[in-house]
Amino acid sequence: MRQIVLDTETTGLSAESGDRIIEIGCVELLGRKLSGNDKHFYLNPGRDSHEDALKVHGISNDFLKDKPKFSAIVKELLDYLQGAELIIHNAPFDVGFLNKELELIGLPPLKQCVSKVTDSLMMAKELYPGKRNSLNALCERLEVDNSGRTMHGALLDAQLLADVYINLTRGQNSLMMELSTGPETGQSLPVVDLSQFELPLLLANQEENAEHEKLLAIIDKASKGKTVWRGVSAAA
Incomplete structure (x- = not known):
């Protein structure tokens, strides 16, 4: 399964009220491993960021003036996302903004491009009910180094979330074990499906x-x- 960890930064909190995306960061996972095939875009939103949003992402309006519009990068973005599972922290927020951007240029919603969307925030809430489950809190809980995160940034946050997601789901993907490349031969060993084995039930004496x-x-x-x-x- 090809997975894309995605994050956005925006001019504010409401796509329906006219706020727009200013940054998109994507990190690709293949077989739960970072592939290095990442995508990163800065976008000219055609409007200024709200003051509170600027305090979060620190991306100035002047910096974005010469950046492309969403319509200029949309084909590259959709080609990259095609058929993948998206992993997003607080997915309704980012998906809502992406769908609004697509709607504004007459394109169908994101669900017609990707296979599914997984909300890592909902996963974390189920695993850690009643606890803080922000990205920073999860990094601390799962021992993911976020010391470089002084401001929010879409690519950095996607990279951190990829590590968080791998830790959140470690050992929970099913009874499948992927054997690593053999050091002597350099050849990839086959995937073993442990579910085919019938394990004996040992009762206490x-x-x-x-x-x-x-x-x-x-x-x-x-x-x-x-x-x-x-x-x-x-x-x-």
Whole structure:
């Protein structure tokens, strides 16, 4: 599966109110590995950024004056995204802006170009309910180095999000194991589908069950009889 981690910077918060995209950063993952085939665009939005937005991304209006319009790069962008899964943090925001840009030049919405859109913010909320799940918070939690992120930038943020996504989904893609290139031959080894193997079910013997009950009794005593499993067993 070809995946593209995407981020945008904008003139403000509302595409419907006339705010526009000023920067697009894309990072390609092939087999969950960075391919190096990235895309990065600065765009002339035809309007000034709001003051609050400038404080976030630091991209001045003067800097963008000689940059191309979205219509000038749209073919290159869509060709690059074609058929890929997009991974975006807070996807409705970025997709909403991209769809508005496409609408303004008479093109269909993004969903007709890509295979699917995955919202890494929603993934993080499911994994870490009740915790902060901003990109900075996830970088800190997952030990992704974001020391170079003094301001928001679309390409840098996409690169950080790629590392975050790989850590968020490590070991959860299915029972598939991709063997690395053999050091002796330099040849790629085949992918092994572990789901084809029927694993034996090993039951605890009488001695192991007795030791387990002893351990549960110790924990129950230490908690003064407040262990959950005792209550469940009694109810059963």
